[in-house]
Amino acid sequence: MSTQLHEGPLRGLRVIDLATVFAGPSAARRLADFGADVIKVERTGGGDGARHLGESDGDDAYYWRLVGRNKRPIELDLKQEQGLEVLLRLVRTADVLIENFRPGALERLGLDPESVLLVENPGLVILRVTGFGQDGPYSSRAGFGTIAEAMSTLAYTTGQADGPPTLPPVALADEITGALSAFAILAAIRHRDLTGEGQVIDATLLDSMLDVVGPGAAIAHRTGVSDQRIGSRLWFSAPRNVYECSDGWICMSGSADSVAKRILNVVGGDALQNDPRFATNADRIANVDALDALISTWTSTHTWRDAVQILADAGAAAGPVYSAEQLIADEHVIARGSLAMVNNPDGDGELLQSAPTPRLSRTPGAVRHAGLSRGASTEDVLSELGYTEREISAMSDAGAIGPLTARTG
Structure with a gap:
């Protein structure tokens, strides 16, 4: 009109x-x-x-x-x-x-x-x-x-x-x-x-x-248990966290089993990928402290750029934790407008x-x-x-x- x-x-x-x-x-x-x-x-x-x-x-x-x-x-x-x-x-x-x-x-x-x-x-x-x-x-x-x-x-x-x-x-x-x-x-x-x-x-x-907050209310209604604070982790998936590199921070998500195994392969090769503690998502959740410690040891020896690139080349889901200054300089953000x-x-x-x-x-x-x-x-x-x-x-x-x-x- x-x-x-x-x-x-x-x-x-x-x-x-x-x-x-x-x-x-x-x-x-x-x-x-x-x-x-x-x-x-x-x-x-x-x-x-x-x-x-x-x-x-x-x-x-x-x-x-x-x-x-x-x-x-x-x-x-x-x-x-x-x-x-x-x-x-x-x-x-x-x-x-x-x-x-x-x-x-x-x-x-x-x-x-x-x-x-x-x-x-x-x-x-x-x-x-x-x-x-x-x-x-x-x-x-x-x-x-x-x-x-x-x-x-x-x-x-x-x-x-x-x-x-x-x-x-x-x-x-x-x-x-x-x-x-x-x-x-x-x-x-x-x-x-x-x-x-x-x-x-x-x-x-x-x-x-x-x-948008997910099924927490349904779970509490059914079980009487409320989700608690666990930092950047998820109750239902591992690995998922922010990890410190030599010059910054990155995040990773292994919500798909195949992606989680790619992360394991990058961080520890066949030995880690075949470790029974991390064989399934349920295993990884049960042993998340050990898993995060291994990943953190690996990321600490890399710059955030190198870590993200290595993981991306392996088909794993990872990305940088940006400040606003870093965001506006990102090549992908610039290329897409x-x-x-x-x-x-x-x-x-x-x-x-x-x-x-x-x-x-x-x-x-x-x-x-x-x-x-x-x-x-x-x-x-x-x-x-x-x-x-x-x-x-x-x-x-x-x-x-x-x-x-x-x-x-």
């Missing part, structure tokens, strides 16, 4: 992104990467919280440059009647609306999904992202990704056996929720295209984490970001620009909705929309 027909398989799809920080905006960013016209609606006076997290590129954070990329940002005061009317005009033209307010907040703004939004636009797909869902005993709690990562058992099972539970250093729950939500949106759009019916998607950070320089008109020059993934052979995604400044597209979007320059100026003076910029995105 958008007049901004970008390239990509989702061109013509208009998305209103009302969400803040990561999970909801991550879903919208993925749609934008594949051609959707994403209108990023931010509050006047401060904008999305992602603009202010961590190190900055110009006036906005690197996080914003990523999660806000390919979007057209506008500022609205939804507590003012004029600001709300602008949003409703957008709703009438949109395919998708994404929000992550606490349950009930959208309704208090006069934007109840069933009685308002789906009446204004019966084909609208509405994604509601929260920590715990629209119902249930915890629905009113603040729900950041950190809480979901802890409650999902991820933190409990992460870390060394003699150390504390460990949280991931990235917005893992948010990004997983964003990816799953983008999938759910497209499933709902498919239903809409077949039936004309829009619907509401209830996505939660906790449920998304439960989808997995990280790419992107247009960054409101920052301090071109910016390195992850390329859209997965790759589509005929209609790949693209990064048109990194996240833009607050309100960069307000005038353009309101003009497309039929507002005159005088009306736009008056709304800005009244504070219903943000200050007008000299350049529109």
Whole structure:
């Protein structure tokens, strides 16, 4: 429905992104990467919280440059009647609306999904992202990704056996929720295209984490035993760990028996490959301390590059443990363009970001620009909705929309 027909398989799809920080905006960013016209609606006076997290590129954070990329940002005061009317005009033209307010907040703004939004636009797909869902005993709690990562058992099972539970250093729950939500949106759009019916998607950070942490809950339910922390090992496969080399670290995985035996052959030749302690996966798990000690002795005599190359030549699964500096210099990452320089008109020059993934052979995604400044597209979007320059100026003076910029995105 958008007049901004970008390239990509989702061109013509208009998305209103009302969400803040990561999970909801991550879903919208993925749609934008594949051609959707994403209108990023931010509050006047401060904008999305992602603009202010961590190190900055110009006036906005690197996080914003990523999660806000390919979007057209506008500022609205939804507590003012004029600001709300602008949003409703957008709703009438949109395919998708994404929000992550606490349950009930959208309704208090006069934007109840069933009685308002789906009446204004019966084909609208509405994604509601929260920590715990629209119902249930915890629905009113603040729900950041950190809480979901802890409650999902991820933190409990992460870390060394003699150390504390460990949280991931990235917005893992948010990004997983964003990816799953983008999938759910497209499933709902498919239903809409077949039936004309829009619907509401209830996505939660906790449920998304439960989808990816494996069968631990099923095992505990059946046996009464919970998985414990074992560092970088796995309960069900060996070898699997990080190993120190003479100048860095590598990882190995022997989840397939044939691959595990290749590792054994590299490390100790026929003698190790035929050692009854390591004959089967169950044997290797039972004797994992001895196995890891043998592998560590071997890796300690090699540089990480040599160790990875020797193992790769043998058909074993191994790779380096990279820092960010090492990652951006990796020849494979460079050759595939997995990280790419992107247009960054409101920052301090071109910016390195992850390329859209997965790759589509005929209609790949693209990064048109990194996240833009607050309100960069307000005038353009309101003009497309039929507002005159005088009306736009008056709304800005009244504070219903943000200050007008000299350049529109």
